[in-house]
Amino acid sequence: MSLEAVIAKVQKLRALAQSSNANEAANAAAAADTLIQEYRLSEADLEAKGASGEVPEEAVEPLFDGGARSVSWRRVLAGRLARHYDVAAYIERNLLGNRQVDFAYRVVGRPSDVATLRYMFAWLGDEIERLAKAQPARERASFALGVVVGISRQLYESRRVANSTATPGAAIVLASRFEQSVAALDAKHAIKKTIRAPRAGNISGFAKGVQTGEQLDLKGSGPRLGAAAKAEIGGAS
Numbered sequence: 001m002s003l004e005a006v007i008a009k010v011q012k013l014r015a016l017a018q019s020s021n022a023n024e025a026a027n028a029a030a031a032a033d034t035l036i037q038e039y040r041l042s043e044a045d046l047e048a049k050g051a052s053g054e055v056p057e058e059a060v061e062p063l064f065d066g067g068a069r070s071v072s073w074r075r076v077l078a079g080r081l082a083r084h085y086d087v088a089a090y091i092e093r094n095l096l097g098n099r100q101v102d103f104a105y106r107v108v109g110r111p112s113d114v115a116t117l118r119y120m121f122a123w124l125g126d127e128i129e130r131l132a133k134a135q136p137a138r139e140r141a142s143f144a145l146g147v148v149v150g151i152s153r154q155l156y157e158s159r160r161v162a163n164s165t166a167t168p169g170a171a172i173v174l175a176s177r178f179e180q181s182v183a184a185l186d187a188k189h190a191i192k193k194t195i196r197a198p199r200a201g202n203i204s205g206f207a208k209g210v211q212t213g214e215q216l217d218l219k220g221s222g223p224r225l226g227a228a229a230k231a232e233i234g235g236a237s
Helices: 003-017 022-048 072-084 111-133 137-163 168-188 203-215
Strands: 064-066 088-096 099-109
Touching (some): 003 022, 022 111, 022 168, 072 099, 072 137, 099 111
Antiparallel strands (some): 064 099, 088 099
16 A cells, blocks of 8 residues: 555544544544554565665654744653654754754655654644643643653553564564664764753653653543544645
8 A cells, every 4th residue: 555545544544533423533543553554564574575764854844833932741742752653853943042043843854754743743732732731830841841751651552562463574674674764864964962951840740741641542442532633644745
């Protein structure tokens, strides 16, 4: 199945995700994620058997951008998802003296992996923002960061299970994808690798966020995702 065919199916699922019925929205988002994981495994298997694979490249459009200040939990979400989907990333900053004027979060990877990253970042970013708005104002930022951590744990386990079904050849291909993306980034840019990790300012909010993230329904069985699941797939340049 081609990436275009996968995107076409996911776009049909997106129509369901716009439903006001939370169960339908959650099931649509979970089904889309399963479809993408199956595509990655099938493509890796074909590549292991001799088919030509995609070449990592830098996307023209950034994953997201902003002004003088960036929302820390979105930056962490972007980093966790990029690594999960084997995409290298860096932050391009425009400075005025020592002050940041604006920034762009740029990504380098296989076009299909970048498309997957865009979809998941748009979907989960909307959901985390929606959930955080229901918390006390002083806890929102820490809560959102906690949700990112909880979701990351779910995704790690999901990938571990998916990779356990891969053929030996496909497993080798998948294991090399991130290194290829990093090599493509390094070949084009001299990037300083040191990045300061954001800290949670409110422990209570962070703990609630982690618990919520771990229980968030990514598969259609736990607490439901809302109708904010808006996918952006196929937008990689």
